[in-house]
Amino acid sequence: MQNALRIVAVALVLAAIPASAQSFADGKFGGRGFGSFGNISFQAADSFDAVLGRNAGPIFGGGGQVLLPWGLYFDVGAWKFQQDGERVFVGPDREVFRLGIPVEIAITPLEITGGWRFRKWQRFVPYGGIGYSSYRYKETSDFSDPGENVDETFTGYHVVGGAEYLPLRWLAVGGEVGWSSIEDALGAGGASAAFGETNLGGTSVRLKISVGR
């Protein structure tokens, strides 16, 4: 988590450099920071549903973005998902029995994204990108030996698409849909093994507010 925060901080500093003092939409150099919140639905729906009682939940995060000429951009962002649930047993017919033992799931992805901004309109900018994802996964339960908790990092990729509206030259409000794939992060044990689900990724919908020039 510390490394992720460091990278985000560096990105924010870079974003704050008034490289060319151009607006977001004019296609020249720029930088900005952003905050985001939204919701993610996990691919391992049955596993999350079993343990957390739902397969989706809120996320929040932030990052920095560098705008390059020709519509290119790069950003580095991190967000967090954290929910409490309870340990379970998955029966012979995939029936879930809740055992009343608290478990906390925390997922902290670091995402590095490169993409293209379509500068067809003055205040409205659709964009799309693809990137590298690093997901830190923590699972902590009551009555666990330290070795029985999980704190591991897994990597994968993601694609994003969205659009933003610029009411001011230094402010953008956007909506973004992301899809990530983190293969083989799950499925070796726990409910995910019972359901045969291996992917920690999911589909997220986020509202992003970006500030900078």
Add this chain to the structure above:
Amino acid sequence: MNSLTLLARTGLALLVGATFLVTTTSSQDNSLGGAFRVLMQDTGLEGIDLGLRAQDMPMREPGGQGTRGLALMQRAEGAVQERLYKSGSVIVKFRSDAGTNGVSSAMREVAASKISRPSYADFDIMEIPADADPEAVSAELRARPDVEYAQPRYQNYPMFRPNDQFYDRQWNFPAIDMERAWDIQPQAGDEITVAVVDSGVAFQTSTIRYNSRFRFQLVKDGPIFPALGVVDVPFAVAPELGAGKFVAPRDFIWDDAMPVDLDGHGTHVSGTVGQLTNNTVGVAGMAFGVRIMPVKVIAGEWDFIFGAPNGGTDDVVARGVRYAADNGAKVINMSIGRTSGGASLVVDDAIRYAISRGVFVAVAAGNSADQGNAPSRTAESAPSIPGMVAVGAVGRSLERAYYSTTNGYVEIAAPGGDQRRDGGPGGILQQTINLDLLHTYQRGPQSFRAPSADQFAYYFFQGTSMATPHVAAFAAMLMQQGITKPAAIEAAMKQFARDLGPAGNDSEYGHGLIQPRTTLRGLGLAR
């Protein structure tokens, strides 16, 4: 110990009937009247606890891993885990004269990135590199003159260990990590009723009048025992079970509601299921919070002597199973069986009925491995009935007990004791009726007299009869934890079992040794 007692103590009491010969030729005996029993008094003195009894099982081939050694080894393994600490930080308390420079110097020395003081504390939490050894860092800090103390953030755990007087002789519970299972569920099944379908239980204090009207022989061509006539037999609640634990008692040997134990087997089994625990007295039980439903379907020798109307036939056993299912039991313990005859279809049918009503059934796999290894007809259907589990036995070395029947129907293993390997204390210790006062026929016709069942002692028994209540108690705890369906309980037991013997399911240990702690803990999302 004669063969009769050995059979009774190894859970095949049904076989007793085959060697029990009753003669009805004496008209003088018949003049005493028909078979009856009458409750003469439903109160009496509390049961007397005579303490631990000397071992009556010869200690042969002592060996294997001793109880204490195993327990200590397991605790030591636990201790290795419990030494683990939260990585990435240490606790440090600086002396008052350390000053800012001292703190900064110390942080540089151990490459700490941050230090903060919890609002409740007079010490600091120092964040160190995640891959640093907190013990080494702590030692480095302690060497500084400006540090009062420093230590890793060691992880602590709840630790329940029953304080019962003879708990340290109960190797069977540490062997399956029960202490940490009790940490997870300290109430130990207090919402669950376990039916002990057996020889009865010492569940009430009373005096019952019987009529011993036949002369008899215990074995063919053996000595003839006289008829005793009308006798009053005192009973008492087993002190370590406690009167408040029992619900819906039923006796299908005498067709009444007084399933008193004239054998000792059912009381011992009940103790393993739910003996009063952590009361500084006696021994511990596994699911010590459960209620016990005494259901008598097995006739002890005295029941035969007193002319009970029923024996432990398949139909009687089936009746007991159905009764338990219809009267609120969620788990049935069947430390009974037979190796003679054909399939026990009527019992299978009753077990299916019980399971359909949400009842889990644990059945002893049998004790015939060293005597021809004949299968238990009562247990052999277990693999085809989800929610019914056939239980094999291991000794304290966690190897299959010499008597534990090997067969494809064995599904799980639990401690049942192996006194051939480990001597008398290698059995399962529980309280039951004082056998010296109960089995008076063992002393021969000259000393033969009416039994009394109001004095108790602690005995080491062995058998799959003793292994089965571990599984029944385990099922009760799983049910209370939230696994409410019998088939799922069976699946959970198998999934988390510790594989013993050949890899995978095998005919000696089934899926392996039960693991209550890991099973109760269940599954997280990834682990």
